[in-house]
Amino acid sequence: MEEKGCCKVNGWIVTAFIIGVLVLLLFVTKVTITILYVHSRDDDQLVVTFKAWYGLISYTLNVPLIKVEDSTSLVVKSEKSVNNDTQQEDTQKFTPLEMIKKIELFQDFLQDVIGFHKIVRSFLKHVSITKFEWKSVVGVNDAALTGMVIGVAWSIKGSLIGLVSTYMNLKAKPQIEVHPAFQTAVSQTRFVCMFSFRIGHAIGAGLKVVKFWKGRPLPLKKSELSKETT
Numbered sequence: 001m002e003e004k005g006c007c008k009v010n011g012w013i014v015t016a017f018i019i020g021v022l023v024l025l026l027f028v029t030k031v032t033i034t035i036l037y038v039h040s041r042d043d044d045q046l047v048v049t050f051k052a053w054y055g056l057i058s059y060t061l062n063v064p065l066i067k068v069e070d071s072t073s074l075v076v077k078s079e080k081s082v083n084n085d086t087q088q089e090d091t092q093k094f095t096p097l098e099m100i101k102k103i104e105l106f107q108d109f110l111q112d113v114i115g116f117h118k119i120v121r122s123f124l125k126h127v128s129i130t131k132f133e134w135k136s137v138v139g140v141n142d143a144a145l146t147g148m149v150i151g152v153a154w155s156i157k158g159s160l161i162g163l164v165s166t167y168m169n170l171k172a173k174p175q176i177e178v179h180p181a182f183q184t185a186v187s188q189t190r191f192v193c194m195f196s197f198r199i200g201h202a203i204g205a206g207l208k209v210v211k212f213w214k215g216r217p218l219p220l221k222k223s224e225l226s227k228e229t230t
Contacts, residue, residue, distance in 0.1 A: 027200030029053065034131075039189040116209070123197075123205035124167040131194035132164065132174040138188075139181025146180050153178045168195070 029052055036047040046063040134157055140146050157176050164170055 027198065027203065029199045030196050031199060031202075032130075032194065032196040034194045035192070037189070037191040039187065041187060119205055119208045121167060123201060125169070126201040127195050127197045128169040128171050129164060129193065129195045130172050131192060132161075132170070132172060133190070133192040134160075135175070135177040135179075136189045137179045137181055137186050139184050139186040141183075141185045143182045146182055150178055150180050 032051045034047075034049045034051075036045075036049075038045045048061045048063075050059040051057065136153060138146065138149050138153060140149060157178070161174050161176065164174075
């Protein structure tokens with residue numbers, strides 16, 4: 001009986017040790033996220049890739065089309081793949097009322113949560129950017145106006161770089177380009193950003209947000225939104 005009891009205790013110890021190691025590995029695991037956004041005239045494509053363990057685990061979200069349907073709703077078609085294998089297509093439609101309501105609820109959340117800004121800043125300190133590329137070609141068929149637009153574009157990109165370098169660890173030199181097209185109307189952009197962080201830091205920030213979020217309303221679902229409007 002004593003031997004069986006001893007074996008049980010040893011089994012629990014081994015199990016607890018394995019669980020502890022797995023939890024530790026989860027917390028120290030680094031996740032790398034790559035955001036690719038390409039815009040050319042009326043075509044937009046957004047691809048977000050998540051990778052861990054040097055690519056052994058990967059998840060890709062592909063949003064090939066964002067359009068306005070019947071001038072009353074926004075339609076987003078997305079494609080998901082896990083480890084470059086399983087793919088799923090998803091289509092979501094958002095009416096202006098739904099989008100406005102969600103924005104209002106999120107704004108209320110930001111205003112009510114004391115210390116939310118500190119939580120975000122604390123987490124962003126652990127985020128490292130290893131690639132930042134933003135190249136654009138802009139033209140509006142008018143030389144003077146094109147020059148003004150180019151100036152605004154440089155200003156926006158410079159401000160964004162300033163924010164990124166202030167709040168995050170910018171480990172790569174940003175590649176920023178804005179090319180004017182004086183003879184034709186052109187709107188093209190290619191944006192690539194690769195950044196990484198450890199899951200443990202994200203979990204810590206998430207727990208802090210949940211702690212402040214207790215008792216606050218969650219964003220409404222479509223069915224609840226429709227009830228409110230009727």
